[in-house]
Amino acid sequence: MKRLVVGAHYGLRDWLAQRITAVVMALYMVTIGFVLFSGKPVTYDAWRSLFAQGWMRVATLLFAFSLAWHAWVGVRDILMDYIHPTALRLSLQVATLLLLAVYLGWTVQILWR
Amino acid sequence: MSSAAAKKVRPKYLSLPAILFQIRLPVAGWVSILHRVSGALLVFPFAAWLLYVLDVSLASEQGFARIKDHYLQLPVVKAAALIFIWALCHHFCAGIRYLLIDVQVGVDLPAARYSGAAVIVAGLLLTAFFGARLW
Numbered sequence: 001m002k003r004l005v006v007g008a009h010y011g012l013r014d015w016l017a018q019r020i021t022a023v024v025m026a027l028y029m030v031t032i033g034f035v036l037f038s039g040k041p042v043t044y045d046a047w048r049s050l051f052a053q054g055w056m057r058v059a060t061l062l063f064a065f066s067l068a069w070h071a072w073v074g075v076r077d078i079l080m081d082y083i084h085p086t087a088l089r090l091s092l093q094v095a096t097l098l099l100l101a102v103y104l105g106w107t108v109q110i111l112w113r
Numbered sequence: 114m115s116s117a118a119a120k121k122v123r124p125k126y127l128s129l130p131a132i133l134f135q136i137r138l139p140v141a142g143w144v145s146i147l148h149r150v151s152g153a154l155l156v157f158p159f160a161a162w163l164l165y166v167l168d169v170s171l172a173s174e175q176g177f178a179r180i181k182d183h184y185l186q187l188p189v190v191k192a193a194a195l196i197f198i199w200a201l202c203h204h205f206c207a208g209i210r211y212l213l214i215d216v217q218v219g220v221d222l223p224a225a226r227y228s229g230a231a232v233i234v235a236g237l238l239l240t241a242f243f244g245a246r247l248w
Binding site for chain 2: 051
């Protein structure tokens, strides 16, 4: 007999998403770290042309998307653990989602202008 | 189930003062709570701050010069940057530890204690390294 033991089933998906997005962000940051700390002084032209390249824009957008998803899972876990009044927790969760949406919009605006 | 066990309130939530003063948190617990603190700090305010710096520095040559030669030289900004670097390095190292534990590496208690202490030390050493390059 097949029985459903738990509820909404988003636990595994979020857990997995948090780990995949973590790996994406780690790879991006190690790459950027090598660019920034390679010893060459970073000039405006180098900085601008780095973010003018298509792959860099896509990679940065992927990073921002990963951060938003990763942060949503993490912040939601923190709020579920420490903020028990439902109204306050819901308000903070909505505020978090709005903040992350603003981050994504801001990122797009910075990258493609 | 004994009556004593039945009376215990579960799940038990520990407040921050309880974590700090009432119980002795094992080293893995410190890694965990610092992972949460650093993660929360990275979401807000540091992600917004990073976007602001990226925005101004990419917008114009004057903006880039203002960020590099003026803004990032302010002592208060450098102090904030140091906290940001610590949060990022600790979160990064602790995250790698959790990924390894997920694939069954370092699960037993001595290894988990050792890696927990290593994460806290590595976070501080990396902060010192990148902080020194910042100054």
